[in-house]
Amino acid sequence: MNWRCVFGGKCCVRSLDIHFWLIVSTLGVINSDFVQLVQAFESEKKAVVTPASPTTTKIRRLSETEFPATSVKELLSQSPTPNTSLVQITEVEAVPTDKGVEVILQTPFGEQLQVTNRSSGNNYIADIPNAQLRLPSGDSFTFRLEKPVTKITEITVTNLDANTVRVLIIGETALPIVELFDSDRGLIIGAIAPVSSVQQPTDDETIEILVTGEQEGDRVPNASVGTRTDTPLRDIPQSIQIIPQQVLEDRQARSITEGLENTAGITSIVSPASGRDYFIIRGFENYGGFLVNGIPDPQISSDGSFVNAERLEVLRGPAAALYGEVGSLGGTINVVTRQPLSYPFYEVSATIGSYNDYQGIFDFSGPLDDSETVLYRLIGSYRNFGSFLDFDENSETFIAPSLALRFGPNTDFILEGDVNFLDQNGREAQPILGTVLENPNGEVSRSFNAAGSLNNELRINGRIGYRLEHRFNENLSLRNTFRYTFVDDNTNGGEPIIFSLKTTVHSTEAF
Structure with missing residues (x-):
């Protein structure tokens, strides 16, 4: 309870105070909690009796307002306790050399600096922790050198933050070559222009460049x-x-x-x-x-x-x-x-399958002379195979030679041919129903042959021809092709031969 009665500038609380104590003594319920309540009441009473002092709020003028730091110099000057462990770089000096340029980061008494370097594209970046750049120029806390040498665009030394100094060396077309070493004056950073990967040969020397590549994936363009x-x-x-x-x-x-x-x-x-x-x-x-x-x-x-x-x-x-x-x-x-190759190539393979199916293949190719103007390729194979039917045995022999002649940088002549010997037993095919799948009419014996007795058939077929191409320029070329195809089938009395002759002119531009 906070009852106040103000009359004539004085506070009348005595009568209230007497009645309060009478009530308390009559009830007899004084305890520790109640004592705290009484003490709070007494302190409140004293605060009421004591006249309050007036409070005055002063509004600052604009000139008296404190603004935050707006420069690195002010930021460092406002630091109440400077970090004495930081190494100060008091001067940055660029000295040209025969190979490039050396940037000297001078420190008091030649204190050593720890460097963490990395690269990003054509930029070499070196961060120096626990260091500050404090040049004697006062307001200048950045050192910049533009185009010190050929193929180096810029070299800058600046405060990355209050505890780190960054050195940035930018190459024009490639990452520059940088060397770091300590001296009695401080850290020396040597920058050398990047060396081109391809150098022009002089009149007295010849550079041979061999480029090899591998086709990616199975795509043929x-x-x-x-x-x-x-x-x-x-x-x-x-x-x-x-x-x-x-x-x-x-x-x-x-x-x-x-x-x-x-x-x-x-x-x-x-x-x-x-x-x-x-x-x-x-x-x-x-x-x-x-x-x-x-x-x-x-x-x-x-x-x-x-x-x-x-x-x-x-x-x-x-x-x-x-x-x-x-x-x-x-x-x-x-x-x-397959065509003749200009490099040595040798391959031998073999495969084995069901029903006495096995095959061997060889493939040889390469140049026949040192100048690589005569190329060859020889491919051959032998295969024996059957089927799930009885008495079904066949064999096949194949050979395909080819020869490529380069009469000049713009003229190619390729002579190629192949011949195949197919020996078949003349067995007729069987229906799938009754041999492999169920047949309501009954099974068909896998030994049954509708043609009666087996009659071996030897079929010989092949082709031989040439291809001639001459390139007049990169836009116009002439191609002439000839092929002779023959077939010999002893069961059908032979088949007619086929001649093919074709000449084409290829131009990438309209005449």
């Missing part, structure tokens, strides 16, 4: 199908897909059918026992619509050999009509063969 020239795919307005050699090797493809299994829009329309490669491309049947190095060659579909194939190029759509009757409305397929 150029194709010959569709334009009859080696053109980047991005410049061809037709739908072309390439199956490179790496994919064919990873899949261990042994025929065109196996090589095109992962190609969209193409479906094989023959059984594996037929020994031929026919397809439906975009809904249209393609019988014999094949090319070999850009020349029509329907015989490749029944060769049975796929050893010397470098890659497959699939041209989809009516653009295949460019190649005449071998192309269909659905598209055509171009088989690009």
